[in-house]
Amino acid sequence: MLELARVFNEAKADTAILAQLPKLPEVGIDFVCFDAEDWGTPQWANVPDDSDSWALGAQHWANTFAAGSHDYNYSYGILLDMVGGEGAKFYEEYMSLQHASSIVSLVWASAEQIGYGSLFPKQNGGAITDDHIPVNEVAGIPCIDIIPYYPDCPQSSFGPTWHTINDTMEHISRSTLKAVGQTMAYVLSGQ
Numbered sequence: 001m002l003e004l005a006r007v008f009n010e011a012k013a014d015t016a017i018l019a020q021l022p023k024l025p026e027v028g029i030d031f032v033c034f035d036a037e038d039w040g041t042p043q044w045a046n047v048p049d050d051s052d053s054w055a056l057g058a059q060h061w062a063n064t065f066a067a068g069s070h071d072y073n074y075s076y077g078i079l080l081d082m083v084g085g086e087g088a089k090f091y092e093e094y095m096s097l098q099h100a101s102s103i104v105s106l107v108w109a110s111a112e113q114i115g116y117g118s119l120f121p122k123q124n125g126g127a128i129t130d131d132h133i134p135v136n137e138v139a140g141i142p143c144i145d146i147i148p149y150y151p152d153c154p155q156s157s158f159g160p161t162w163h164t165i166n167d168t169m170e171h172i173s174r175s176t177l178k179a180v181g182q183t184m185a186y187v188l189s190g191q
Contacts, residue, residue: 001031001080003177004184029188030074034058034131058131062138076103077143078187079132083180084172085159088148089118090180091125095133100142107144110186116179125149126157146180 008029034057083090090111096104111120128145135143150159161167 001033003181004188005029005031007185008188028072032061034061054129055131055134059134059138062134065139065141074139074141076100077132077135077141078103078107078184079130079135079143079145079147080180080184081130081145081147082158082162083146083148084177085148085161086171086173086176087150088159088173088176089150090120090146091123091149091151092121093125093145093147093149094127095130095136096144099132099136100144103142103144107146107183107187111179111183114182114186116183119176119179120183 034055082088092104092108108117108120108122111117125147126149128147130145130147132143132145135141148159150157153160155164156162161171
């Protein structure tokens with residue numbers, strides 16, 4: 001996210017960077033960092049499910065936006081969650097398809113067009129309770145979740161290092177980050 005912000009900002013003045021992008025976005029782009037996404041009641045707890053205990057920062061942001069304390073509108077949102085893992089692939093998340101299928105189609109087609117289709121399979125990746133839910137359901141902004149799905153991983157469908165002591169920087173993949181970043185730059189530049 002920070003690299004995308006840096007590239008778009010520097011591209012305004014640097015013709016070498018500008019030449020690498022199809023074109024600069026002609027709209028504003030907000031980069032929002034949510035907090036307390038994983039605060040929720042875990043599925044293994046012996047208590048009733050409480051879906052409102054998840055994505056607390058996104059809930060607050062969405063409620064504030066829905067209350068009308070703004071003078072702008074959003075066309076759509078893209079949630080980037082754990083997009084740098086080794087071996088990550090980004091399947092089409094179910095709730096994203098329900099709320100913003102056209103944005104899913106745009107992103108996955110863009111990844112395919114610029115050579116990253118193998119990392120963005122056009123297959124179901126399941127339903128995820130994540131920050132995009134309140135953005136869609138409370139703020140009314142079509143928002144998708146780009147999140148890895150490891151269908152054959154015995155440790156977790158989020159990958160072998162998720163929520164372990166091995167979830168460290170050496171398990172971040174530069175090539176995965178590059179693929180997601182370039183896909184986002186392509187999408188955001190209006191192609």
